[in-house]
Amino acid sequence: MNKLLKRLLSALLAAAIVCTSAGCSKKTGTSAGQSDDVQSVDQDVESGSEENVDTTYARVTVEGTKFMVCGKELWINGTNTPWEKWNDFTVAMDEEFWDKEFAQLVADGVNCTRIWVNCNGENIVKLGDDGKITYVNPAHWEALDKLFALAEKHKLYIMPTLLSFDHFKEPVSSGQKWQALIKSKEYSDGYANSYVKAFCERYRDCGYIMGIDIMNEPDWVYENQECGQIPWDNISYLLGKCAQVIHENSDFLVTVGIGIIKYNSEKYEGNKVSDEYLKELTGSDKAYLDFYSTHYYNWQRQYFGFPINISPSEFGLAEAKPCVIGETHNDDEKECKMSLTDKYKSVYDSGWNGIMVWMDPEKQDDGTYKWHRYDLTQPAVKAMQEYIPEKVNPLG
Numbered sequence: 001m002n003k004l005l006k007r008l009l010s011a012l013l014a015a016a017i018v019c020t021s022a023g024c025s026k027k028t029g030t031s032a033g034q035s036d037d038v039q040s041v042d043q044d045v046e047s048g049s050e051e052n053v054d055t056t057y058a059r060v061t062v063e064g065t066k067f068m069v070c071g072k073e074l075w076i077n078g079t080n081t082p083w084e085k086w087n088d089f090t091v092a093m094d095e096e097f098w099d100k101e102f103a104q105l106v107a108d109g110v111n112c113t114r115i116w117v118n119c120n121g122e123n124i125v126k127l128g129d130d131g132k133i134t135y136v137n138p139a140h141w142e143a144l145d146k147l148f149a150l151a152e153k154h155k156l157y158i159m160p161t162l163l164s165f166d167h168f169k170e171p172v173s174s175g176q177k178w179q180a181l182i183k184s185k186e187y188s189d190g191y192a193n194s195y196v197k198a199f200c201e202r203y204r205d206c207g208y209i210m211g212i213d214i215m216n217e218p219d220w221v222y223e224n225q226e227c228g229q230i231p232w233d234n235i236s237y238l239l240g241k242c243a244q245v246i247h248e249n250s251d252f253l254v255t256v257g258i259g260i261i262k263y264n265s266e267k268y269e270g271n272k273v274s275d276e277y278l279k280e281l282t283g284s285d286k287a288y289l290d291f292y293s294t295h296y297y298n299w300q301r302q303y304f305g306f307p308i309n310i311s312p313s314e315f316g317l318a319e320a321k322p323c324v325i326g327e328t329h330n331d332d333e334k335e336c337k338m339s340l341t342d343k344y345k346s347v348y349d350s351g352w353n354g355i356m357v358w359m360d361p362e363k364q365d366d367g368t369y370k371w372h373r374y375d376l377t378q379p380a381v382k383a384m385q386e387y388i389p390e391k392v393n394p395l396g
Helices: 003-016 095-107 138-154 173-183 185-203 219-223 232-249 275-282 298-304 340-349 374-387
Strands: 061-063 066-069 072-074 076-080 112-116 125-127 133-136 157-161 212-216 254-257 354-358 361-363 369-371
Touching: 076 374, 095 138, 112 354, 125 173, 133 138, 133 185, 138 157, 138 185, 173 185, 173 232, 185 232, 212 232, 219 232, 232 254, 232 275, 340 354, 340 374, 369 374
Parallel strands: 076 112, 076 354, 112 157, 157 212, 212 254
Antiparallel strands: 061 066, 066 072, 125 133, 361 369
C-alpha cells in the first residue's frame, strides 16, 4: 500500500471517530436495559460554534503490563483531586476553579488526576427505598461535559470514580438504599445498565478519560458495620457487572480502587476483583479489570509491607496487569524517612506504572480552596517530569 493511500485511509478513519468540542458524545437518553420508570436524562448541552476536535489519539490502552498512548509508554505522574466541594458535580460545579487547577497541575507535570464524580449524593443518582435506581440528575451530565472539556483543553487525563463506600454508610438515609441495591442482582444490573451505560455512551469518545474507577474502597462495605458488612459476592458482582457494561459500551480501561492489598491479592484474603472471580459471578467474559490501583496508607505497613520500594508482584499483585498506587500520602516524609520526590522515583524504579497521591481540598480564609500540601506534591511531580519526560508526556 503506497504512502498516499495509507494517509487517505487514516484520515477517513479519524473522520469516522471525530468527537465534539467537549470530546464527548452528547447522546444520553434512556439506555437499553434501563427501566422505563427511570426518568430520562436526554438533555444535550450546546457546543456552540467551536469546531469538532478528534482526541481519540490520546486514548490510553494496555499492552502487557504497560499503559500505552499512540505506541508510546505512559507512566502515571498522578494525583487525587477528588472534589472541590463534596458532591459538586451538578449545578454546584465551579468551572473556573477546575480550569485554574487543571492548568496548574499540567504546568507542574501532572498527567492524570483522580476525581470522584459522585461522592455519595442522591442529588446525582437517586434510589427508591428498595434500592432501585429511579433518577439521574441531568445537571450531573452537564457538569461532567464541562469537566471533560477542561481535561481536553489542558490535555490532562481524568480517572473518574463513580461510587464510593460512602454511598453505603449509615445513618445517612441513602446508605440503606445503596445497601439494598448491592444485595440485589436485579438492582445492581439496573445501576450498571442505566447510570454506567449512560456514562459510557455519552463520553466514550473522550480521549482524556484515562480509565474508569468503578468504586472507591469497597473493602469498607465488607468490613464496616455502618456500611452493612455486605458479602464480597454481592460487592464483586456489582463491580463485575459494571466492568462488563463498560467493556461492552466503550473502550475505556477499568479498575477498582481497592483500599487494602489483602483484598487485591491471593497472598491474603484472595483477590476480590480477579478476572476469574468477576467472570464467575457475572457469567460474562467482559467482567474484568484492565489494571490494578491499590491504595496504601502507613497504618497498613505493619501488616502488608511498604510498596514504595518493592515491585507490584512483591507487594502481592498479579503480574499480568499494569499496577498503580491509586491513593497514598503526600505528607508522610517523617514516617517514611523518604521525601515525596524520592517516593515517586522509587515507585517508578520498582516497576509500578504510576502513583497518585491524595490531596483533598482545604478551605482557605478567603473562601477559596487549596489542595492539601500541594507544596509537597509540586516538586515531586516536577521531578518526575524531568526524570522520565518521554513517559510522563508521551504525546509531546
